[in-house]
Amino acid sequence: MNVVHQRYVASSDAHYAGNLVDGAFSLKLFGDAGTHLAIATDGHESLFVGYSSVEFLAPVRGGDVIEVEARLASRGNRSRTVDFELRIICRSLDETGRAKVLAEPIVATRARGTGVVPAGA
Template structure:
């Protein structure tokens, strides 16, 4: 386990066209929050040996739209360690984006990646998690 501030985990995921909910193949912002839940769970497992429970967000910023055909990169970074609570900073970037005007399967790598969502949240781990146990 790596219970240290600054530790981070990153996931990448392709956004299928079946997730588009709005005109222009836009995807709802909650899609990114779901990715934050996944990457935050892995961070909790790696830092505390437990999935933990997400207590809530203290801030969420939707900075740019998510489109079907995007490749997203979700990063969770541990920024504060309490007795049982952990503060996590989340960032979601589009690293590739479909370009249907060039063809039905055309896409570009975004350089630099586009920051689409940023959030701060709190995870709570049980007292019985391996990181919270007193050494014998």
């Protein structure tokens, strides 16, 4: 099972030179998608306990349009291993608002983490 969220990255989300967005932006969105996945699979938001890996592969910029995917990788009695991926699907071209839809998405961030469904949930 998987869920996909899409959103526009506002220029106000950029914090660094070159209109770059910080890595924590990706992790926050992974949390939202992971919660959505947990509700869809278990009927509960679950509790996220941590990441076993995180890779920042390409920059995310203000003006981009991104999609975040959370995919259930494995299921224990109460634990759920989730693979996350953030892809840029539209790239900002300049500061005038020009942008283009990408023929192939750019994978910007990948991660794997674990959520736990509380006992009795």
